[in-house]
Amino acid sequence: xxxxxxxxxxxxxxxxxxxxxxxxxxxxxxxxxxxxxxxxxxxxxxxxxxxxxxxxxxxxxxxxxxxxxxxxxxxxxxxxxxxxxxxxxxxxxxxxxxxxxxxxxxxxxxxxxxxxxxxxxxxxxxxxxxxxxxxxxxxxxxxxxxxxxxxxxxxxxxxxxxxxxxxxxxxxxxxxxxxxxxxxxxxxxxxxxxxxxxxxxxxxxxxxxxxxxxxxxxxxxxxxxxxxxxxxxxxxxxxxxxxxxxxxxxxxxxxxxxxxxxxxxxxxxxxxxxxxxxxxxxxxxxxxxxxxxxxxxxxxxxxxxxxxxxxxxxxxxxxxxxxxxxxxxxxxxxxxxxxxxxxxxxxxxxxxxxxxxxxxxxxxxxxxxxxxxxxxxxxxxxxxxxxxxxxxxxxxxxxxxxxxxxxxxxxxxxxxxxxxxxxxxxxxxxxxxxxxxxxxxxxxxxxxxxxxxxxxxxxxxxxxxxxxxxxxxxxxxxxxxxxxxxxxxxxxxxxxxxxxxxxxxxxxxxxxxxxxxxxxxxxxxxxxxxxxxxxxxxxxxxxxxxxxxxxxxxxxxxxxxxxxxxxxxxxxxxxxxxxxxxxxxxxxxxxxxxxxxxxxxxxxxxxxxxxxxxxxxxxxxxxxxxxxxxxxxxxxxxxxxxxxxxxxxxxxxxxxxxxxxxxxxxxxxxxxxxxxxxxxxxxxxxxxxxxxxxxxxxxxxxxxxxxxxxxxxxxxxxxxxxxxxxxxxxxxxxxxxxxxxxxx
Amino acid sequence: xxxxxxxxxxxxxxxxxxxxxxxxxxxxxxxxxxxxxxxxxxxxxxxxxxxxxxxxxxxxxxxxxxxxxxxxxxxxxxxxxxxxxxxxxxxxxxxxxxxxxxxxxxxxxxxxxxxxxxxxxxxxxxxxxxxxxxxxxxxxxxxxxxxxxxxxxxxxxxxxxxxxxxxxxxx
Numbered sequence: 075x076x077x078x079x080x081x082x083x084x085x086x087x088x089x090x091x092x093x094x095x096x097x098x099x100x101x102x103x104x105x106x107x108x109x110x111x112x113x114x115x116x117x118x119x120x121x122x123x124x125x126x127x128x129x130x131x132x133x134x135x136x137x138x139x140x141x142x143x144x145x146x147x148x149x150x151x152x153x154x155x156x157x158x159x160x161x162x163x164x165x166x167x168x169x170x171x172x173x174x175x176x177x178x179x180x181x182x183x184x185x186x187x188x189x190x191x192x193x194x195x196x197x198x199x200x201x202x203x204x205x206x207x208x209x210x211x212x213x214x215x216x217x218x219x220x221x222x223x224x225x226x227x228x229x230x231x232x233x234x235x236x237x238x239x240x241x242x243x244x245x246x247x248x249x250x251x252x253x254x255x256x257x258x259x260x261x262x263x264x265x266x267x268x269x270x271x272x273x274x275x276x277x278x279x280x281x282x283x284x285x286x287x288x289x290x291x292x293x294x295x296x297x298x299x300x301x302x303x304x305x306x307x308x309x310x311x312x313x314x315x316x317x318x319x320x321x322x323x324x325x326x327x328x329x330x331x332x333x334x335x336x337x338x339x340x341x342x343x344x345x346x347x348x349x350x351x352x353x354x355x356x357x358x359x360x361x362x363x364x365x366x367x368x369x370x371x372x373x374x375x376x377x378x379x380x381x382x383x384x385x386x387x388x389x390x391x392x393x394x395x396x397x398x399x400x401x402x403x404x405x406x407x408x409x410x411x412x413x414x415x416x417x418x419x420x421x422x423x424x425x426x427x428x429x430x431x432x433x434x435x436x437x438x439x440x441x442x443x444x445x446x447x448x449x450x451x452x453x454x455x456x457x458x459x460x461x462x463x464x465x466x467x468x469x470x471x472x473x474x475x476x477x478x479x480x481x482x483x484x485x486x487x488x489x490x491x492x493x494x495x496x497x498x499x500x501x502x503x504x505x506x507x508x509x510x511x512x513x514x515x516x517x518x519x520x521x522x523x524x525x526x527x528x529x530x531x532x533x534x535x536x537x538x539x540x541x542x543x544x545x546x547x548x549x550x551x552x553x554x555x556x557x558x559x560x561x562x563x564x565x566x567x568x569x570x571x572x573x574x575x576x577x578x579x580x581x582x583x584x585x586x587x588x589x590x591x592x593x594x595x596x597x598x599x600x601x602x603x604x605x606x607x608x609x610x611x612x613x614x615x616x617x618x619x620x621x622x623x624x625x626x627x628x629x630x631x632x633x634x635x636x637x638x639x640x641x642x643x644x645x646x647x648x649x650x651x652x653x654x655x656x657x658x659x660x661x662x663x664x665x666x667x668x669x670x671x672x673x674x675x676x677x678x679x680x681x682x683x684x685x686x687x688x689x690x691x692x693x694x695x696x697x698x699x700x701x702x703x704x705x706x707x708x709x710x711x712x713x714x715x716x717x718x719x720x721x722x723x724x725x726x727x728x729x730x731x732x733x734x735x736x737x738x739x740x741x742x743x744x745x746x747x748x749x750x751x752x753x754x755x756x757x758x759x760x761x762x763x764x765x766x767x768x769x770x771x772x773x774x775x776x777x778x779x780x781x782x783x784x785x786x787x788x789x790x791x792x793x794x795x796x797x798x799x800x801x802x803x804x805x806x807x808x809x810x811x812x813x814x815x816x817x818x
Numbered sequence: 819x820x821x822x823x824x825x826x827x828x829x830x831x832x833x834x835x836x837x838x839x840x841x842x843x844x845x846x847x848x849x850x851x852x853x854x855x856x857x858x859x860x861x862x863x864x865x866x867x868x869x870x871x872x873x874x875x876x877x878x879x880x881x882x883x884x885x886x887x888x889x890x891x892x893x894x895x896x897x898x899x900x901x902x903x904x905x906x907x908x909x910x911x912x913x914x915x916x917x918x919x920x921x922x923x924x925x926x927x928x929x930x931x932x933x934x935x936x937x938x939x940x941x942x943x944x945x946x947x948x949x950x951x952x953x954x955x956x957x958x959x960x961x962x963x964x965x966x967x968x969x970x971x972x973x974x975x976x977x978x979x980x981x982x983x984x985x986x987x988x989x
Contacts, residue, residue, distance in 0.1 A: 442887040445887055446887070685870075685871070730873065731871075731873040732873065771889045772889075773872070773882070773889070773891075774882065774889065774890055774891045774920060774921075774922070775920055776891050776920050776922050776974065777872060777875065777879065777882070777891045779975070780875065780876060780879055780891075782874055783872060783873070783874060783875070784873070784874055785873065785874075786872065786873065789870070789882060789889055791884045791887065791889065795884050796868050796870060796884065797870035797881075797882050797883065797884050797889055798870065799870065799872065
């Protein structure tokens with residue numbers, strides 16, 4: 075059972091990956107609807123082939139696990155694509171939505187599958203979706219539908235099932251047959267299926283007119299074929315396919331001697347069993363006398379051109395056969411071969427799926443190792459000793475530990491492409507709903523970030539994109555009136571900057587409306603006065619206040635004005651930062667700065683009296699020794715320091731944390747200028763001790779529950795084993811904010 | 819099969835644990851009184867070490883310590899009982915207890931011993947409205963001696979509920 079579980083998980087992960095690739099390709103098809111590309115252009119047919127192949131793979135794998143709802147849905151999607159691909163249907167926007175719907179459905183089913191280990195609960199939804207697909211498909215004359223839809227469609231998809239295996243050949247051949255677990259599962263499953271087929275055939279001989287039995291038989295043979303396809307077993311797949319076709323003919327009223335058909339099929343079961351045997355012995359799973367076996371079937375029903383010549387080395391020459399038979403043109407074959415060659419190096423890239431929990435404990439352990447190493451090398455017992463050999467060994471160890479730490483961090487890094495491609499879909503849906511024309515341009519999608527960081531970025535990104543579409547971009551008419559191109563552009567880019575990742579979301583819409591923001595802020599009591607003296611930055615930051623929204627109306631697209639607040643909160647959770655830049659009429663840029671990883675940060679250690687604190691380097695702008703005459707004290711006791719024509723409020727850490735500092739005079743200590751959310755504050759400390767890599771540890775839940783910890787985001791363990799607090803610059807700047815806001 | 823076997827083993831272990839730990843209390847001394855806490859909650863006892871203060875915490879939360887790479891909070895039980903503070907010395911101990919997976923260190927004056935107090939020797943706590951009375955699980959008797967048995971859960975979490983409701987009432 076547990077093995078089963080693992081296979082299901084593997085399947086679920088695999089299909090999720092496939093879906094991630096699917097969506098962008100589906101959206102490519104939109105270009106046809108927009109008239110940017112012809113349906114038969116190479117780019118589109120490439121996309122169509124891609125989508126087709128992906129759906130086919132999903133169908134294959136889910137059929138293998140008997141997840142019938144997923145299988146059938148991907149099957150009808152595949153059929154639709156086939157029609158489009160063959161040119162017999164024109165791409166319509168509705169189809170794209172439908173295909174997206176199939177992706178969504180599959181996603182949902184996977185969620186369901188993860189919980190319940192089957193997809194039975196999804197039957198109703200699948201039905202609805204399949205019905206829609208079939209309505210579209212039956213726009214053309216179709217054979218009468220019998221039972222579960224699979225059949226009626228199967229009949230008209232036959233012509234291309236022959237191609238499908240080749241594509242599988244190109245893509246999947248390297249793994250499935252070599253994966254012992256998959257093979258084992260396949261063998262078991264196939265044996266069971268053969269058993270069932272045998273029983274049903276025998277039953278059929280007894281009652282040749284039992285339609286229900288025939289349908290059942292058809293279903294089992296079809297699944298068996300699917301499994302063979304999944305394993306790239308071309309021969310048994312062809313044989314079972316021919317059996318399926320014959321059976322279908324019979325179901326649809328082909329006049330034959332049913333007993334004879336059943337007898338014939340029974341003899342083929344032996345061949346299948348031989349194949350299974352061959353595979354379990356590590357063989358390639360060929361059927362030696364395939365042609366001889368296919369011949370009698372052909373007597374009953376014309377098997378169409380796809381099953382004709384048996385080649386000596388079908389695997390190698392499969393492409394040529396297809397060319398001969400006119401199924402693919404030589405050009406297509408060349409490009410297919412090119413793809414195959416292109417893909418070969420990829421196959422060598424070896425991936426391994428690892429449980430995230432294991433990875434997390436590895437990272438934690440390495441964190442501990444860094445601390446332990448520090449404690450060892452800086453051990454107080456060694457003070458004052460001349461230990462040349464020890465130092466050399468220590469240095470070596472330090473180097474290794476650092477490398478180990480880097481490597482471990484790198485393991486968790488994954489490209490943002492996955493998240494970005496989701497945005498494609500989002501923009502597509504939003505554009506449809508809001509009737510705006512939008513072009514989403516993505517760059518830097520190969521930028522890598524920690525997996526957990528990426529997960530935390532999805533929500534903010536979704537919010538920001540929604541905002542950009544709903545509040546930022548204007549309607550096509552408005553844009554034309556403003557002299558802009560009708561189609562709005564949203565730029566989504568990611569890049570590495572100074573050890574962090576920066577993500578830009580830039581739109582060329584109407585920009586932020588300063589007056590409207592100020593008016594709302596006044597109405598909500600966030601500011602007093604007319605707000606005219608606020609800088610643009612300050613105005614923009616008002617948007618990040620909880621519950622702030624300037625949207626005139628709540629639309630389906632963007633929520634209730636909790637957006638920016640949530641964005642900020644999410645980013646704070648991963649120690650990131652948001653900045654807004656906007657110019658009225660020209661658009662808005664949102665910049666997200668995100669640390670690569672949440673486990674380790676660059677920290678600056680500062681000292682106040684006897685206590686040490688870590689300030690994240692990310693938020694430090696500069697450090698200064700203030701001259702006495704640059705300090706101004708306001709009548710209500712707030713201290714301001716002038717640095718190059720700007721006044722910054724001073725936060726005395728010793729006062730905030732009730733400590734005894736070396737000096738109380740500002741000019742005898744050091745001011746660390748920190749920035750958070752576009753606001754600055756100077757932290758008054760006694761000394762800057764130095765910079766160091768800081769392994770972040772959370773404060774105990776108990777502390778969080780018991781007290782009202784402000785200004786501390788976590789802690790770390792120093793070389794001497796003592797615990798050092800990491801300052802939360804957001805909160806520290808906030809401490810001063812109340813005062814500043816009142817002043818305004 | 820194997821998994822099941824293991825599950826049984828685990829259960830047996832648990833029973834053993836329960837059996838050996840039942841009725842056993844770690845006793846310690848604060849000011850003039852002897853207290854006891856159920857040994858099942860205690861993971862270890864360590865000497866006093868440097869504590870990093872955390873701002874804006876109640877007085878009785880002394881801060882956090884590094885316990886072999888784990889950062890755990892430390893509570894001064896003396897201050898928790900609103901007794902006058904006392905300089906820490908070489909007999910001061912931190913008793914590390916674990917509840918629901920969270921470790922907390924309790925600073926006590928001295929640790930005495932582990933004693934057996936059978937259930938029939940434990941009397942229910944006096945019904946007192948006095949502050950701190952709520953932490954008592956029962957009164958254990960060993961011959962002539964009396965040990966105040968404490969409810970760890972309440973020591974860790976009780977007051978904050980009280981203060982919380984006070985705060986909301988006054989607000």
